[in-house]
Amino acid sequence: MNISTKSASIWHHSLILSSGAQPANISAMRPIDSDYGALDPRTFDAMEVDALFDVINLTQTHMGHLILYRSLARPISDAQALIEKQAAVRELESNPEMHGILKHFIENMAVGEKALYPLLYGEFIGGLSSDEPLSDSNKLTFGGYGYRQYINGTRFVVDLVEAVNAFPQPQTPYLHSLFGAIRDFGRSRIYALMRGPVYLVDGKFKTQQEKPRFWPIPRFRPSMIKPVPMLIFMAAISGILYAFQMMLPELGASYMGYGILALIIIAIPIILLAIRVSDRDSIIYPLRKQFRQSQDLAKALEAMGMIDELLSFRRYALSTDGVVTLPDILDAQHHVLNVTAARNPLLDKVSPDFVPNDIALDQSERLLIITGPNSGGKTAYCKTVVQVQLLGQIGCYIPASRAQLVPVEHFFYQVPDPGRLDAEIGRFGHELKQTREIFFNATSRSLAVLDELSEGTTFEEKMTLSEYILKGFYKLGTSTLLVTHNHELCERLQGEGIGKYLQVAFAAHGPTHQLIPGISRVSHAEHVATRIGFSKEDVEKHLAARRSPSNLPDEPVT
Known part of the structure; x- marks a missing residue:
């Protein structure tokens, strides 16, 4: 394994x-x-990545949820980065103390x-404060002026940094980088503002260290109770009473003090309301805009989510009944995927007795052609190949007994797409265009699955086109899987020593979903038609029923 020493x-x-x-x-x-990485949108859907996410997603935080989904949508193509991430998973596996610390950390x-x-995205509409959103709309709308959300949101950030500062030193660079991102945030200006206190100087927010020393600048207090304004009001009331009671008795105006006092008492709630609105609009909203734009805060939150993702991988491994493994990661210029006893990650949960299959893709066996009748397991095998590769390429365990892989730069999965047919070129032209896009974007570190080739044309043209297309993929060095019923094409390529051939194995009761060497020349189309109620007999029964006397139209009355 060629592993760089550089992190x-x-x-x-x-x-x-x-x-x-x-x-x-x-x-x-x-x-x-317009924006994708190793998986284009059609391949993403064809590989059933959403369903795969549902199977392995055991994250506990919202950020961990997003991080894991992004990992599947944009898997790591760099072998060194993948090796380091996988090493962190192994550290959690081998170090119960660190695993326990991080588990408790993520739970909190x-x-x-x-x-x-x-705090970051809420809209505060005044009135009584509320902890829960006031409506089911997309907006986070709360009662109050944001004081409670400010206190709770900033407290979470402080707890995040303080917890990580107490962590022991990790053994792997990946965890070291995650801890470091959170600790670096703890030294940032945004963290100092969130920890408080915050001062408003000349229209700008200042931290404790930035505030001019010895200046009597009031600090922002996220509370509906305002001691300074209250003291000012009390002093004003006392002054007014003193003036009208003690200084102007000869004018007979002492009663005016009580009148003014009543007006001030009535005005206090209005003034306090104005202060709360000002706090929300002039302090909380502008402050949280700075929080949302902070790269340091964003990195710290992602680091927390990445820790949650690693723990989710461990939970997935422990929740799976069968054997799982972390594949050995190879750094090479061409794709390799060798897996022993691979199980489909989706079917593994619902069909624990699903037959495992080996996978062998490398430079010498980079074109794999799979034949066999319908419903025999060809598609399930192809999905197993790409889903196992994807799981391994995000640093996760895979359901198998042993595996090694080279990260791919591009996944491609071509399936018929009737919803996108172009009337000018028809089905044949549409599918050929898809194959063309895959071919011109594929490399020796790509993994492509092709579900039939050159459909919608004559047999002779299909043979010619399919042959030169597959030979093209073979010369590119792309790991290519073709699902086909065309055994004549297989025999022609096999005669030239190109490709490896697997067929669906059958027992007396039907397909076993195990793939064995060879080329299938049988078709179970009639068997499938019978199962869905559209066999030759079903058609004849339907026609006979339509011709029965009870279904004939009544004779016209003469």
């Missing part, structure tokens, strides 16, 4: 924390046509984190 950066993507008015969510993590942070997002 890889863990910050591969733009930071998740949204600087806008709404928090980030899952939809922002999905690949789109999952509770406190819920208070941060109302």
Whole structure:
């Protein structure tokens, strides 16, 4: 294994924390046509990544939830970075003390984190304060002026930093980087503002260290009770009473003091309301805008989410009945995926007796052609290959007994897509265009699954096109899986020594979902048609029923 001694950066993507008015969510993590990494949107859907996320997602924090989803949508392609992340998973596996510390940490942070997002994205409409949003809309709308959310949100951040400062030194660079990101945030100006106190000097926010010394500048107090204004009001009331009672008795105006006192008492709630509105609009809202735009805070929150993601991998491994393993990561210029007894990650949960299969893809066996009748397990095998690769490529355990892989730069999964057909080129042209896009973007570190080739044309043209396309992928060095019923194509390529051939194994009761060497020349199309009630007999029965006397139209009356 060629492992560099230089530590890889863990910050591969733009930071998740949204600087806008709404928090980030899952939809922002999905690949789109104008912005994707190793998985384009069609491949993302074809590989059933959402379902895979549901299986392995055992995160406890909102940020961990987003981090894990982003990992699946944009897996690591750099071998060194993947090795370091995987080493952190192994540290949690081998170091119960560190695992226990981080588990307790995430459990506490999952509770406190819920208070941060109302502070960053809440809308405070005044009135009585509320802990829960006032409506089910997308906006986080709360009663009050944001004082409670400010206190709880900033307290979470302080607890986050103080907890990590007490952690023991980790053994792996990945965890060291995560802890470091949170500790660095603890030394930032934004953290000092969130920890408090905050002073407003010449329209700008100042920390304790930034405030001019010995200046009598009032600090911001996130409370509806305002001691300084209250003292001023009390002093004003006392002064007025003194003036009208003691200094102007000869004028007979002492009664005016009581009148003015009554007006001041009535005005106090109005003045305090104005102060609260000013606190919200002039302090809390502008402050939290700075918090949302802080790269240091965003990194600290992602570091917390990444710790949660690592723990989720451990929970997934412990919750799986079968054997799981962390694959050996190879750093090479061409793709390799060798797995012993691989199980499909989705079917493994619902079908524990699902037959495992080996996977062998490397430079010498980089074209794998799978044949067999319908419903035999061809697609399940292809999904197993790409999903196992994806799990291994995010640093997670895979359901297998042993594995090694080279991270791929691109995943491709071509399936028929009737919803996108172009009337000018038809089904054949549409699918050929898809294959063309895959071919011209593939490299020797790509993994491509092709579900049939050159459909919608004559057999002779299909043979010619499929042959030169597969030979092209083979020469590119791309790891390619083809699902086909075309055994004639297989025999032609096999005669030239190109490709490895697997077929679905059958027993007396039907398919076993195990793949064995060879080329299948049988078709179970009639068997499938019978199962869904559309066999030749079903068609004839339907026609006979339509011709029965009871279904014939009545004779016209003469």
